[in-house]
Amino acid sequence: MSHNEQVTTYYLEMTAPDQLCGKPKPEGLDVTEAELKEFxxxxxxxxxxxxxxxxxxxxxxxxxxxxSYAERDELRTWVAYHRGAIAGYYELEHQTGGDVEIAYFGLAPKFVGMGFGGYLLTHALQSAWGWGDTRRVWVHTCTQDHPGALNNYRARGMNVYRTEQE
Structure with missing residues (x-):
């Protein structure tokens, strides 16, 4: 990235579970929570x-x-597997006031472009809404991220509530 290129950060949120526009599970993709924490x-x-x-x-x-980051009670990790290989993962962080942040989300390089992102994000949002007293799910992404990331978040029903220029 050149130094004069501006980075835009997008903050997105979902404020009710019925806003989720889910994507069906692709064949052969399994998402499992890493219940035993290992940083x-x-x-x-x-x-x-x-x-x-x-x-x-x-x-x-x-x-x-x-x-201390990864093995807290407030952080949970899910991993997507395809034919035994890690296809992607996400981390959810439970924050004060009923907020859950999708702290990290993404696909492993070999699995980008296979149509797994929509389902993995659907899974992440369902997991976030199913965790305790969730009132809002939020995430941030930026223009340095995968070009499809913002569209995926929006397509699943998340709305941009803030943008920042760096």
């Missing part, structure tokens, strides 16, 4: 999925910092 797994998923999009904010964290 090394979260770090691996972060690197696997984030590398093409320059996710760097957590690369410098120590093991201790990763552990």
């Amino acid at each position: 090394r797994f979260n770090r691996y998923l972060y690197q696997l999925v984030g590398e093409p999009w320059q996710w760097t904010d957590k690369l410098t964290l120590s093991d201790t910092e990763w552990q």
Whole structure:
């Protein structure tokens, strides 16, 4: 990315579960919660999925910092598998006031463009609404992310409530 290129960050939200426009489950894609928390797994998923999009904010964290991030009760992780390979993942973070953030979401490089993103996001939103007293689900994405990300969030029923220019 050139230095003069502006980055736009989009914040999206869903305020009721009936706003979800779900996508059906593709054949051979299974999504499982990693119920036994292991920070090394979260770090691996972060690197696997984030590398093409320059996710760097957590690369410098120590093991201790990763552990306190990933092994909290407020964070849950789901992994999508296709034929035994990791196709993608998402993390949900339960925040105060009934907010759930889709903290990280994405597909592994080999699985981008196969039509898995719509279902994985549907799954993430359903999981978020099913977690306790959820009143709002939100996420942010930016113009450095996959070009289809914003459209996927919108297509599932999320609405942009704020944009920021960097």
